[in-house]
Amino acid sequence: xxxxxxxxxxxxxxxxxxxxxxxxxxxxxxxxxxxxxxxxxxxxxxxxxxxxxxxxxxxxxxxxxxxxxxxxxxxxxxxxxxxxxxxxxx
Numbered sequence: 001x002x003x004x005x006x007x008x009x010x011x012x013x014x015x016x017x018x019x020x021x022x023x024x025x026x027x028x029x030x031x032x033x034x035x036x037x038x039x040x041x042x043x044x045x046x047x048x049x050x051x052x053x054x055x056x057x058x059x060x061x062x063x064x065x066x067x068x069x070x071x072x073x074x075x076x077x078x079x080x081x082x083x084x085x086x087x088x089x090x
Contacts, residue, residue, distance in 0.1 A: 001077050006084045007064045019058035021049070022069050054080070 001013045052075050059068045071081040 001079075003059060003061075003068070003070060003079060004082045005061045005064060005066065005068065006082065007066060008061065011061065011063070015062055016068075017060040017062065019060055019067065022056035022058055058085075 002010045003013060003016055004010045054071065054073050056069055056071050059070050060066070061068060067085045068082050069085055070079060072079045
């Protein structure tokens with residue numbers, strides 16, 4: 001699979017590190033963390049959707065140190081769009 005980096009062009013998947021789904025997880029509130037039960041923490045830390053089909057994922061491109069949002073199909077591996085995340089380039 002090749003991912004199109006806005007700065008470097010189309011690059012091999014081996015140059016990227018997967019960063020997870022683009023939808024952000026909701027961490028338990030700081031004041032409620034002590035009261036959160038084991039099931040709540042298990043769900044937060046370990047339970048993730050694994051959708052088949054179109055998704056939005058975060059990928060880190062090592063050579064130019066850029067975080068990208070990639071819209072792709074997890075079944076066909078077709079990539080529909082990529083964009084650099086504003087203000088996150090390191």
